[in-house]
Amino acid sequence: MHLTSFRFGHASEADYHALALFEQQIRHERTPDDPPMTTAFLVNVWQSIPDFVDYRVWALCDAGQIVATGMLHMLLLDTNRNLADLNLAVLAGYRGRGLARRLLREMLPVVIESERTVIVGTTTQAVAAGEHFAQKLGAEARLKTQINQLVLAEIDEQLLQQWLQPNQQLSERFELGMWQGRYPEAELAAIVALYEVMNQQPYDDLDYEPLHFTAEQLRELEQTQLANGMQRWTCYVRERATNALAGYTEIFWHRERPHVVQQGDTGVFEHYRNYGLGRWLKAAMLDYMRRELPMVQFVRTTNANSNAPMLKINQALGFKPYLSQTMWQGSLAQIQHYLDQAE
Template identity: 40%
Template sequence: MLIQAEIRSIDLRNASEAEYAALSDFANTLRAEILPDDPPVPLEERRRSWQSIPPVVEVPTWALWEGGRVVATASAEVLKLEENKHAMSFDVRVLPEFRRRGIARRLLAQVLETARRHQRRLLIANTSGRIPAGEAFMERLGAERGLETHTNQLELAHLDRELVRRWQEEARARALGYRLELVEGPYPEADYPAIADLVNVMNTAPRDRLEVEDFTMTPELLRHQERSAFASGGWRWSYFARDPGGRLAGYTEVYGHPNRPQVIHQGATGVRPEHRGAGLGRWLKAAMLERILQRQPHARFVRTGNADSNGPMLKINYELGFKPYISSVVWQVPADKVAGYLGEAAPG
C-alpha cells in the first residue's frame, strides 16, 4: 500500500535532475489548486530558487513517491539566527487524491524529529483557505490560529488613476522636504546598513497571537535575501522616502518575474513611527503603482499579503481597490502537542 511507501530525504540545494523535476511537477499541481488562473512555474526557475536558498536557513525536506512521482512532501525551515530559537516553521503537503490516508501523519514525524534535534518547542505552519484539508489537519493537531491573513488583489484596469495622482500631490504638500528615491534591483552597496535598519520597522506589523520575537535584519541577511530572490530571474523595485535630513523614513517594494508578467507582488511597505501621519505610506504606494502602469504594460494584477488585523494598511489598500483574494492562517502548535497527536511520549 502507498501508506507504507518509503519516505526519502532530499537536499534541495543539491538534488538530482529527476528529483527536481518530480518536485516541480508536484509543486505546480498544488499551485494550481490555490491559483487555478495562474501559469505553472517553470522547472528551471524552481531549480535556481532551491539551489540559492540562503546559507542561514536549513531546509530539511522529505518526499513520498509513487513510482517516479512525488505524491507528498514535508519540509522544515530552521533559521540559524539569534532570535526565535524556540520556533521552527514547517510544511506538509499531499496531493488531493492521496489525502486522508495517514500520509501527512507519517511525514509529520520527520518534522517533529527535526524540531527535537534543534530544540525547537514551537512549530509554525501556514494554510490556504483554498485547501480546506490543510486547515482540518492543523485543527486535528490542536494547533492555535496565531495570525489570520489575506492575499488581497488589485485589478489594475480598475485602479483610480486620479486617486493615485492626488495622493502623490497631497503627500508632497504635507511632507515638505521629504523625497522619494527609486532603486531597481540590488541596493547600492553603501546603503545596505541604513536599509537593513529601516526594514526592522516591519517588526511593528501585527503578529496577533503568534509567540515569536522581533526579527533583526542585518546587511548580511539582506544580501542573502537578494541573492536568493534574483537567482531565479525575478526582479524588484523599491521606493524609499528620505526625510529632510536625508535619513530613510519609509519604503515600499514590489517584485515579479518575466515568466508571469501579468502578476506583480507588493512586498513590504513600512514607515518609521516618528514619520507617520504625513501621508508617506500613501505616497510610496501611489508612486509605485504609477510606475507599474508606465513600465509594466502586461501587468493585470497586484497582489499583497496583509494581516486581517492590520487596519491602517488595509485602509490604504482598500481605498486603492484591493479586494480579498485568498484567505490564509498562520498556525502555532507546541512540539509536545504534536508528539501527543502522533502517539509519542515527550522526551524525558
C-alpha cells in the same frame, strides 16, 4: 510507498524535478487561475536558498511520482531559534491515507534535534484538508491573513493622482526616490535600519520574535533573488533636511509570471507617520509600475487581517480579497501526543 528526504541546495536534479511536478499540482489547486510556474523557475528558487535558512524536504513517492511532502523551514538567526515552520501537502487523490501523519513522524527527530519547540504552519481556504489536519494536531489559529489583489485596469485614477500630489509642506520636507535591483552600498547601513520598521507589523497571537538582519544577510537575500531571476524595485521617501530614510515600499516581478507583481513590504518609521507618506509611496510605486511594467495586470499583497492602517490604504486603492490564509501554532509536545495517540 518510497520515502526520500533532502535539503534544498543539496538535492539531485531528479529530486528537484519530481518536486517541481508535485508543487505545480498543489499550486494549481490553491490558485487555479494562475499559469503554472515552470520547473526551471522552481528549481532555481530552491537551489538559491540563503545560508541562514535551513530548508528540508521529506517526500513520499508512488510509482516514482511524489504524492505528499513535508517541508521544514528554520531560520538560523539570533531570534526565533525555538521556532520551526512546518508545512505538509498531499495530492487530493491520496488524502485520508495517513500520509501526512507518516511524514510528520519522519520529520519529528529533526525538529527535536534542532531544539525547535514552537511549530507554525499555514493553511489556505482553497484546501480545507489543511485546516482539518491542523485542528487534529491541536494547533491554534494564531494569525489570520489575506492575499489581496488589485486589478490595475480598475484602479481609481482620480484617487491615484490625488495621492501622487502631496501638499506643498510635505513635498518641501520629503522627497521620493527609487532603487532598481541591488541596494546601493553607501545606503546599506540605513537600509538595514529601515528593515526594522517591519517588526512593528501585527503578528497577533503568534509567539514570534522580531527579525534582525545584518547587511551581509540582506546581500544574501538579494543574491537569492538575482539567482532565480526575480527583479525588485524599492521606492523610498527621504527627509530632505536630515537625509534620513523615512519609509519604503517594494515590489517583485519575474518574467516567468509577467502578469503579476508581488507587493512586498511597505513601512514608515513611527515618528514619520500620519503625514500621508504610506499613501504617497504606494501611489508612486503603482504609477511607476504602470509605465515601466505595462504587461502587469494584477498586484498581490499579503496583509494581516488586523493591520488596519495598511488595509485602509489598500482597500482605498481597490485591492480586494483573493485568498484567505491562517497561520497555526502548536507545540512539539502536541505533535508528539498526536503521533502517540495515532499509533
